[in-house]
Amino acid sequence: MPKRTLYSEDHDLFRESVKKMYAKELVPFVEEWETKGLVSREFWKACGDNGMLLPDIPEAYGGGGLDFKFNAILLEETALAGTTGPAFGVHNDIVAHYIHNYGSETVKSHWLPKMASGEAIGAICMSEPSTGSDLKAVRTKSTPVDGGFILNGSKTFITNGINADVAVIAARVGDDSGAKAISLFVVACNEKGFIKGNKLNKVGNRSSDTAELFFEDLFVPTENMLGEQGSGFIYMMKELPQERMSIAISCQAAAQHAYDLAVDYVKERKAFGKAVIDFQNTRFVLADMKAKLQVGWAHLDACIQALVDKELTTTEAASAKLWHSELRCEVVDNCLQMFGGYGYIEEYEIARLWRDARVMRIYGGTSEIMKDLISRSI
Template sequence: MSAPQDDLTPLFHDTIRRFLEQEVAPHYEAWEEAGEMPRSLWQQLGEAGLLGIDLPEALGGSGADFAIVQLALEEISRQGFGGLASAYNIHANIVMPYLLHIGTPAHRERWLPAMASGEIIGAIAMTEPGAGSDLAAMKTRASRTESGWRLDGSKLFITNGQVADLVIVCAKTDPSAGARGVSLFLVDTTLAGFSRGQPIKKIGQHASDTAELFFDDLRLPEEALLGEAGAGFAYLMQELPRERLGVAAQALGAMEGALALTLDYVRERRAFGRAVGEFQNTRFTLAEVRAQIDMGRAYFEQCVAKYRQGEMNGTDAAILKLQLSEMQCRTIDACLQLFGGYGYTREYPISRFYLDARVQTLYAGTSEIMKEVIARSLLGKSDAP
């Protein structure tokens, strides 16, 4: 992790590590079985100062460097809590920065202190049943009324969707204007017209709830508009680099955690009279994993430095997200292979690392979309999400 512009990194890292070991590790298997984490966990995270790390102190945060949030994501993933990492990324690394960067003073004062304390849980809703990165296919509509806005439509695959108190919703406000017709709205989930579908069952990250959300004649006040009408696409482009930094931090942590598990296993497991770690195939596989992690971290550090200077662009983020998420799947697959049949059992944590990794190439923009973004930058065309 690039050194932030203060000396709080060791303190926060120790706090994060101890919190996870004491408050998460003893319960995580039960949360995986239940398919959800208790709301009390968010309040505990808030009490530990881990939800508003880079939020100004006046809004309930610690005023630390944004890179410590990425460090938190990395440590959560390193300890094998992929579902918590994704939920935390949405709440603390995406929704809160959207409010901080785009929201009005009234927005920030209403929502951010409660989000930093864990009283309010956040989500962001972009994907729809028939529209992911293709904003032109978005069907959720927000139309003006005398008192504000009317929201109609649905969103799919929303992390924290079952528990969110606040959802940033992406909707079309001018269907004829293309990307310039997209706006963002702050939706209080207690409002009439908001509902949730049944929790979506997934192959991994079971502790993190994922939902379909519905908006049926949902009436919003004028102040629910986040930023300017029609500027939603621009805001997405502005904030996506940080989201993808978070995904990359998760990948690095998970790869480090999987490698540590594998090293312990191959030192102890014996085959044909010697430790599995003594076989050349094992040693070469581990060397390749270590090399890939270090190369990925080098680019991640470069992007962190560029983000801090306001210089990280959409192409940087696409390259980072593409390479680190694909690398995570490859390296953890290689690690699981060294466990043999034991790696395919839930008794060994490497199996959860494997299942939790798969979604990394899908959310926050699929690998195919990342390649399209990179290709467009090479050919002089405009960015895509």
């Protein structure tokens, strides 16, 4: 990995503390979480105890009062540890920010401290069985009643869906079919009418619990609406760049981790009487990946700084998500090839990294959607 100038000494100290904590609380349990299909709540509590949750949320609400670079370090180190399990990108970077940016003082004071301690795990509920990247087509309906709203509908592909204690839900108020009818609501997941369905059996990202959710006459108090009625779609568009940057960060670090594993393997593995790395093709493929990773880190750091400075555009975030997710798939696939048959065996970590990579080109907006967004700026 090239030397980076993005981070300060404080960031470096935080990174070292995360690595030490992961060595004790994360790495030994990855296989167990993969088998069970979710991360233990004990790990989330340990993260809270170690100041790893909501790092860029103000201290008044239990957060760290720091900048997004601390969030980025968590995403990087999680990927470098070889897992996608603890979905910090959802909990820290998305749900907490919706609540902080648009929630009432009551909602913020109630949920953010619990999320910062690990007592409450967050989920974002946008995707539906018939609605993925086209968020304007959300069908979950919210009907106004005395004191609040009644929600009916369903969501799918919801990260943290099983573990979640608090959810931000996109729903349509009224009969208008356009984006102006969409509003956002904060809901406790133990409320009557909030039903957790099946934990989805995914190809990869198995330790990150993903579920179907159903809302049957779910009552939501008026004060639990985020921001203004009908502004939900606008809020989602404002928050998506940070979500896509979170994905880009994880992808870059995961690609680097796969590369590092492959380099170690080809130096030890022998074929035809010599180390696999001694073959010219191996060295050329590694050199190509190393060059692309170098470019990737430079681009990523520029985007992170732009995000911290509130200068990152929607187009730049889409470009980052597109480029780094495609890079991750390319690098991981090339690295698996270097392992030969062993790369296709589950006991080898590279197999898991390969499985986990594919969805990155789908969620947070497909590569095709990213290209369409980018093309609008041309």
